[in-house]
Amino acid sequence: MTVREWRNMSELKLPLAAGPQELFDRIDNTGFEESLGENILTTTVDKAINWARKNSIWPMTFGLACCAIEMMAMSAARFDISRFGAEVFRGSPRQSDLMIIAGRVTNKMAPVVRHLYQQMPEPKWVISMGACATSTGVFSNYALIPVNQVIPVDVFVPGCPPRPEQLIYALMLLQKKIEQQTGTTRAVLNLD
Numbered sequence: 001m002t003v004r005e006w007r008n009m010s011e012l013k014l015p016l017a018a019g020p021q022e023l024f025d026r027i028d029n030t031g032f033e034e035s036l037g038e039n040i041l042t043t044t045v046d047k048a049i050n051w052a053r054k055n056s057i058w059p060m061t062f063g064l065a066c067c068a069i070e071m072m073a074m075s076a077a078r079f080d081i082s083r084f085g086a087e088v089f090r091g092s093p094r095q096s097d098l099m100i101i102a103g104r105v106t107n108k109m110a111p112v113v114r115h116l117y118q119q120m121p122e123p124k125w126v127i128s129m130g131a132c133a134t135s136t137g138v139f140s141n142y143a144l145i146p147v148n149q150v151i152p153v154d155v156f157v158p159g160c161p162p163r164p165e166q167l168i169y170a171l172m173l174l175q176k177k178i179e180q181q182t183g184t185t186r187a188v189l190n191l192d
């Protein structure tokens with residue numbers, strides 16, 4: 001194509017190639033971000049809050065059985081969940097965002113688990129770690145209860161015991177869930 005032909009096409013605003021409309025919209029709008037300079041990002045308040053939340057999920061210091069050993073390994077140097085901002089295990093449910101049910105829940109313990117969950121501030125999340133927590137596992141007897149019959153669960157991790165990597169993957173799935181939440185600002189400002 002000659003320079004003259006190129007100029008004519010630009011003046012007539014003819015499409016240069018066929019392609020999805022959203023791609024051209026994105027290319028056409030790049031000038032706006034550039035005009036703001038290098039140190040400015042544009043986003044929504046919802047996305048900013050979700051980003052902060054997903055990178056600071058503080059779990060409760062809380063374990064019910066052998067799965068808790070794997071949970072502890074996850075926070076140690078070899079696996080290092082501080083990469084995800086989730087290494088700050090809190091000693092109080094009032095300072096915790098995440099409850100990891102690491103082990104079997106007995107009928108005797110169920111009211112305690114529920115009570116601790118209710119003491120956590122909103123927003124709060126739950127990971128059911130291992131076969132016992134999710135379905136009473138190999139024990140499957142009258143003394144145990146699946147945790148989703150006690151409190152709502154966001155992510156289930158299979159295995160007996162699950163590896164620390166599996167728990168990290170569950171944390172990443174939870175991060176994805178938090179990232180995709182809508183109406184965050186309205187909820188924060190109590191507008192719903």
Ligand code: SF4
Nearest residue numbers: 066067130132160161
């Ligand atoms: S799933 Fe396995 S490792 Fe975890 S609490 Fe049950 S028996 Fe223990």
